[in-house]
Amino acid sequence: MILMRLFAIAVLSVGVVACGQVGPPRPDNMPPADNTPPPADDDTPPADDEPDPMPPVDEDPEPPAPGFELPGGWQGAPGALLPGSSTVKGSTGVTDPSVIAPEMIFPLAEGPAFANSQIFGQGGGGYASGEWPGPGGSENDPRNFDYPWADNFCEVRLDAKHATDLCPGGKAHKGQDLRPKTCENAVHWLVAPETGWISHVGSISVNIMGAESGLKYKFLHVQMPVPDWVKTGAPVTQGQPFAQVSDLLSASSRATTVHTHFEIHGAADVDGALHNGALPPYTSLVESYLDLVDANPDMAEPVAQPSQDKCLTPQ
Amino acid sequence: MRFGKFIAFLAAVSLAAPAVITIAAAQDNNGRGILDAVRDRIARELERVEGVETKPPEKEAGPGIIDFEIASPAGAASGAAAALTSQYRKTHGVSFGKGASIQFCTDDYDEINVRLCPYPRAASGQRAALHDIETGGPAMQISFDDPVASVNMRINPTGGQLDEEFVARMIGFDANGNRAGVSELRFNWYQDAFTWPTGVSINADDGAGFSRVDITLRRVASNNLPVRFLIDDLLVTPAVVNAPPPVAAALAALDGPPRVGRAVIVQSPNVGPAQSTLQIYPAAVRKRLSIDWNAVDVALADQDALGMLAATLAGVGQKYVDVAELPVLAPQAGDDLQVFGNADTVNAVWRADGRDYSVYGSRLVTVIEKAQGASGVGSAITFSGTDDELTASFSLFGASYALTQHCNGGAGADPGCYDRDALGAVAESLVVLVGETGRTRP
Structure with missing residues (x-):
């Protein structure tokens, strides 16, 4: 497991060295969708006892240069939704700090990334025609691409398809919204949180089942088409890029912001009752993000947003 | 329980067969029908089940093998016949129409009462079922309390010439009495009646199943006139639609x-x-x-x-x-x-x-x-x-x-x-x- 994580980091580092850059690989260096190499023919994920493909470790590495450090309070507490954003106003989200998926790596290829609300963040219109008002403004506001993170599992949703047992009101947002480094559409790569299988490819979604944890990871609003090899049942390796972040709300509508809606699914003992569905992913994202930025300190620092024309939805 | 599992096996085998709304009936090249294998299994199984040779299964609910083992109320005399009506309804949900009777034959051919016992002995036991066209019309009618997915049986004319051609025909009807399937089997009869080589079956795959089947046997050389016939080892399997998965x-x-x-x-x-x-x-x-x-x-x-x-x-x-x-x-x-x-x-x-x-x-x-x-x-x-x-x-x-x-x-x-x-x-x-x-x- 640890070797796999190190391998993923090593892959990213190799990419940096190859490009003569300091820091993470630039978006342009990520494999284009059409050219992403397919996984090995073997249908099974690499076994733990297979040779470690990581390059030899430098016995006397140079001390890392001091990089950006996450600010104090960079991440809000689990369950601490933005004020006025919960289905039952005044209630919290899931405050249980347990990390559901300690096996996973951060699902974006590079940082920084920002866990926050789309409809209650800058540019958000809120919910239910103002009954849950949003701040308005521009979705590309730099404040959306900065800290602090905020949990939005249990954020208000009222339609039946958002039914969940874990949140007050019984209907809620069942994942965590993640904004990538910039507001650019179809640029930022998503990577497999675990070695496993592509468990479903939808019209705007990709699901991955982890071979180690058995958990399922769901990504919504992915850019379509995904690379050819991304098909249901295809094996995938932890850290392998498989799709890009987009603003697709449906196959024909780019009506949401550039972000990933990330879910973790599995079975749970919820106060003695058996639950099988979306579980709170926030703390798993926090921990995996720490791993990412610890290994790549420059990936933690927010960047200036590109000009607005670069963030326009492609026609 | 062991018998029940065996019936389950048979049901699985039957339903796994090609499912077309036609009747499948077959003999292999050696003259042995597809039911011979089933029959062999039945014989082996029955040997292990104490009492089944002399008594009908009392707790075997639902369709299964009917070997016509219920004794005639007239006694066990060779050649005795008893109307076959609802004797197997309680245990198998199966009823018979007019003209059907239970036959009891010993190992000795009953030359005196040959009309009632026209064969030495049914291979799986002493009994079989006869359909008499004079009292029951050309077709033997078998009705089912619950629709069935398939009906299989061994069939044999009560006599004939060596290599004489017969045609067995089964017609299936749904719960509304509508015709839901038909099948024919042409076969050449030969004297080895003891082995009863001919098996016929009908399978339904439309989900509704059959609520009744009519069986006829006709002599080709006599302008396809219906003749009396015997059946044995009647096997019915329930329609899946009627049993909750x-x-x-x-x-x-x-x-x-x-x-x-x-x-x-x-x-x-x-x-x-x-x-x-x-x-x-x-x-x-x-x-x-x-x-x-x-x-x-x-x-x-x-x-x-x-x-x-x-x-x-x-x-x-x-x-x-x-x-x-x-x-x-x-x-x-x-x-x-x-x-x-x-x-x-x-x-x-x-x-x-x-x-x-x-x-x-x-x-x-x-x-x-x-x-x-x-x-x-x-x-x-x-x-x-x-x-x-x-x-x-x-x-x-x-x-x-x-x-x-x-x-x-x-x-x-x-x-x-x-x-x-x-x-x-x-x-x-x-x-x-x-x-x-x-x-x-x-």
């Missing part, structure tokens, strides 16, 4: 929200490699649920009896079924069925009716405290969803399952995708797969 029955039996049963903690917040990599928050506690393998075995036997089979696995799915230490749920029909997972969690995916489906099962649970004010799990089957899927979650055999219907086109593009009843019907139609590993690890 095991998963459906288990779902129907769910009472109240699923609770976490017996479980063992397999990941602690303070122990293990997971915790060592975390900086702020603790790893969640994980538990491994116990599987009720006895219930799994019952479900497997039931679905075998109903002839329920999973869709064909694509690719390498079987090896993941084999390593799974929990029952794998899978569809009976669907395209591109794949299975993957590990010992504690498994996922089956397939496509049917223009949508993708997946059923995810897990015996590994993460312990979570819900949000303050959350209502918690409140029903046996819980529905949930996102913009592009609807999921039904439930607990069976001690494990937790989530059946997901993936919608086409994303948010709002496939409104019919959120039909809970339709998804419930899919859940009820699932079947159970168990790998060998699972069977040996309770």
Whole structure:
């Protein structure tokens, strides 16, 4: 497991060295969708006892240069939704700090990334025609691409398809919204949180089942088409890029912001009752993000947003 | 019980046969019919079942083998006949029309009373059933309390010339009396009546099954005139539609929200490699649920009896079924069925009716405290969803399952995708797969 994580980091580092850059690989260096190499023919994920493909470790590495450090309070507490954003106003989200998926790596290829609300963040219109008002403004506001993170599992949703047992009101947002480094559409790569299988490819979604944890990871609003090899049942390796972040709300509508809606699914003992569905992913994202930025300190620092024309939805 | 399992085997064999709404009837090149193999199995089985040779099964509910062993009320004299009407209704749900009688023949050919006992002895016993066209008309009518998926029997004319050609014909009728299938078998009779080489059968695949079949036997050389005939080893198998599939029955039996049963903690917040990599928050506690393998075995036997089979696995799915230490749920029909997972969690995916489906099962649970004010799990089957899927979650055999219907086109593009009843019907139609590993690890 640890070797796999190190391998993923090593892959990213190799990419940096190859490009003569300091820091993470630039978006342009990520494999284009059409050219992403397919996984090995073997249908099974690499076994733990297979040779470690990581390059030899430098016995006397140079001390890392001091990089950006996450600010104090960079991440809000689990369950601490933005004020006025919960289905039952005044209630919290899931405050249980347990990390559901300690096996996973951060699902974006590079940082920084920002866990926050789309409809209650800058540019958000809120919910239910103002009954849950949003701040308005521009979705590309730099404040959306900065800290602090905020949990939005249990954020208000009222339609039946958002039914969940874990949140007050019984209907809620069942994942965590993640904004990538910039507001650019179809640029930022998503990577497999675990070695496993592509468990479903939808019209705007990709699901991955982890071979180690058995958990399922769901990504919504992915850019379509995904690379050819991304098909249901295809094996995938932890850290392998498989799709890009987009603003697709449906196959024909780019009506949401550039972000990933990330879910973790599995079975749970919820106060003695058996639950099988979306579980709170926030703390798993926090921990995996720490791993990412610890290994790549420059990936933690927010960047200036590109000009607005670069963030326009492609026609 | 042993006999019951055998009947289940026969049912599975029958329903696994090519399903066309025509009647299948066959003899092999050696003149042995397809029922000979069945009959041999019956004979071997009956040898092990004490008393079945002299008494009808008393507790064998539902259709099964009818060997016409009920003794004639007129006594056991060779050649005695008794009207065959409803003697097998209680045990098998089978009734006979006019003209049918039970025959009793000893090993000695009854030359005096040859009309009533025109053969030395039925191969599986001393009795068989005769259809008399003078009192019953040309066709023997067999009715079923519940529709049946197939009817098989051995058939034999009471006499004939060597190599004389006969035509056996079966017509199936549905519950409304409408003709639902027909089959014919031409065969050449020969003197070796003792072995009864000819078997005929009819199979229905339209889901409704047959409520009645009419059987005739005609002599070709006599302008296809109907003749009297004998039948034996009548085997009927129930129509699947009338028996709830095991998963459906288990779902129907769910009472109240699923609770976490017996479980063992397999990941602690303070122990293990997971915790060592975390900086702020603790790893969640994980538990491994116990599987009720006895219930799994019952479900497997039931679905075998109903002839329920999973869709064909694509690719390498079987090896993941084999390593799974929990029952794998899978569809009976669907395209591109794949299975993957590990010992504690498994996922089956397939496509049917223009949508993708997946059923995810897990015996590994993460312990979570819900949000303050959350209502918690409140029903046996819980529905949930996102913009592009609807999921039904439930607990069976001690494990937790989530059946997901993936919608086409994303948010709002496939409104019919959120039909809970339709998804419930899919859940009820699932079947159970168990790998060998699972069977040996309770």
